[in-house]
Amino acid sequence: MEPSEFGRFSDPALFILASLAGGEKHGYAMMEDIELSTGVHLGPGTLYGALSRLEQVGYIEALPADDRRRPYRLTSQGVVFLHQSLVSLEKFVSLGLKRLEA
């Protein structure tokens, strides 16, 4: 699945994957981590819209619930997808910076 296929959830999906790359987290911990690292506040509807899609395509997986909170972690497919997405972003960022400097 390409990042564009997540529709309006593309960016939130990437944020979630990047957050989970730092270790397993439940919804609220992801929300806080994303806000702290990117300055973007994901609403609960957006977070779970992206989360459910990521789980559906197998990029993340749910772990046994801790009380009512359920942690999630990256799958190997998710790691590959995140890596590809970040590499592609990196190329785009480098190209943009080069053009600005030219």
Added chain:
Amino acid sequence: MIQKRTRVWLTRLYPRSWRDRYGAEFSELLEQCLRSPLDILDVFLGAVDAHLQLLSGENLTWRMMNMLNKIRTTILIVFTAFIGFVIAGFALVGMLDDSPMVPLMRSTPSLAVLMATIQVGAVIAFLSVVIGGLPLGWTLVRRALQKGHRGLGLLLVPVISFLVLVLYVGFVFLVGSGRIQLPGVVQVVQPGNFPVGNKLMLSGILGIFILGALASVLAVWKVISRTDVEQEAFHVGGRVQNIKIYTFAFVPAVITTMAMLVMLIATLLWGVISFSALPQVFTANYGPWQTSTSAWFIGIIALMSLCVLAAIFGLARNRLEKID
């Protein structure tokens, strides 16, 4: 902090299948993170998105869960309707007891055939419920044992209800045999004189049965709604078989519904023929505790019809698709 009622309401905006999967954790998240009206708007948009996803069939997991819910609800409706039908059946037996309709049945072949049809239908419906319900019941007990006391407590409700009924019937038997004396209750009831004490004591049987049935149905519904399981492994003939418990119960549920429909028609015909032969019986008080025969019969037919309609509705609302 946002009120629990608001959280529940916001979570209910999402489709049922979505809530079954994410509801608990989403509600927990809402408790911690709702900071502004924009967050509430975000929840609204998320709910719209979840409904659209479900409608478009984009998310296979939710579709499967939605379908499971449909089959599950169908099975529950049919089996609950069967319990209602059993109550109507007991009322019919109570009406026939010691009435002139019994000798009439013996002398009228068509009535005997209709009564035999009702009895055979009752056996078929009962066996279907048992066969369809066994894997489900076994799974619920197994999961309740794994999960803890609350599920077990709910599953004990039918057992306790049955024991209370048996104990009460035993008590009535002891009073009837004269081993226990109660004021206002006589051992032998004379025609036209049915003491209030006797009526109350016998009404207790029906009351306990109906209350027990209702409590049992509610308890089992509650346990099933909390048991998120579709299939279970069973050891059959030394081999392990994975049985989809709700799909497995679907055919027995169809048979139960058909048996109930046949019994309803047979009871209706039986009533029409009996009324033609003995109209005076229907204007007299041969109902349980010397109450109106016709009122009992109309009540029995109404309850049976309601149960059959509920079961047909339950089956019709389920578009049986292959989950695989």
